[in-house]
Amino acid sequence: MEKQEKQDKKKIILVGIDKAGKTSIVQSLQGIRNLTAFNSLVPTREFNSIKFQAMGLNYLILDLGGQESYRFRHLEKFEEHILEASKIIYVIDILDRNRYNLSLEYLEKIIDKLKNIPINVEISIFFHKYDPDLEPKIEELAQKSMKELIERIKVIIPNNFNYSIFKTSIYTIFEKSKID
Ligand SMILES: Nc1nc2c(ncn2[C@@H]2O[C@H](COP(=O)(O)OP(=O)(O)OP(=O)(O)O)[C@@H](O)[C@H]2O)c(=O)[nH]1
Numbered sequence: 657m658e659k660q661e662k663q664d665k666k667k668i669i670l671v672g673i674d675k676a677g678k679t680s681i682v683q684s685l686q687g688i689r690n691l692t693a694f695n696s697l698v699p700t701r702e703f704n705s706i707k708f709q710a711m712g713l714n715y716l717i718l719d720l721g722g723q724e725s726y727r728f729r730h731l732e733k734f735e736e737h738i739l740e741a742s743k744i745i746y747v748i749d750i751l752d753r754n755r756y757n758l759s760l761e762y763l764e765k766i767i768d769k770l771k772n773i774p775i776n777v778e779i780s781i782f783f784h785k786y787d788p789d790l791e792p793k794i795e796e797l798a799q800k801s802m803k804e805l806i807e808r809i810k811v812i813i814p815n816n817f818n819y820s821i822f823k824t825s826i827y828t829i830f831e832k833s834k835i836d
């Protein structure tokens with residue numbers, strides 16, 4: 657049972673291979689909507705820990721750098737990272753088909769770690785960069801990829817784990833109105 661006083665504090669772990677879009681998602685959650693900021697992002701070194709408030713909740717987000725050299729270290733320290741976390745978000749770049757295998761291998765390693773940690777953590781999987789304005793051909797490919805990925809993820813994550821899959825994009829809330 658979760659303690660009452662902990663309910664206003666949420667720790668979230670963001671993980672996935674490099675360039676998946678994790679840091680962009682954090683900026684987006686923080687309300688940074690400046691396109692230049694997204695474009696000038698550099699790979700996260702080691703990890704970033706970000707605190708912010710939204711809708712009356714205090715969030716602590718651990719954004720784990722996804723470059724190869726960090727991935728190994730994060731796995732080694734996973735017990736530490738996951739401590740008191742209520743959610744893990746695993747980010748997969750839906751447009752990066754060539755690296756699906758790599759991304760799923762990393763996901764599998766994380767799930768293996770979780771199997772040995774007695775913690776009840778929600779898992780969200782983001783099929784990210786599913787932008788609202790994808791070209792029809794790319795969109796069609798993305799649809800197919802999603803189905804394939806969902807099947808593969810079912811094999812990786814045991815049935816008794818609590819997980820959900822989402823399509824995401826940092827551009828989703830972008831709106832334009834015709835004024836002339
Ligand atoms: N089209 C598109 N590009 C995105 C989206 N989110 C992020 N990007 C781009 O993806 C690239 C990588 O984004 P980052 O947020 O730095 O990726 P990361 O997962 O933090 O990478 P590491 O820190 O190396 O692990 C950047 O050029 C972003 O602009 C999205 O929703 N759609």
Ligand SMILES: [Mg+2]
Nearest residue numbers: 678679699700
């Ligand atoms: Mg990053």
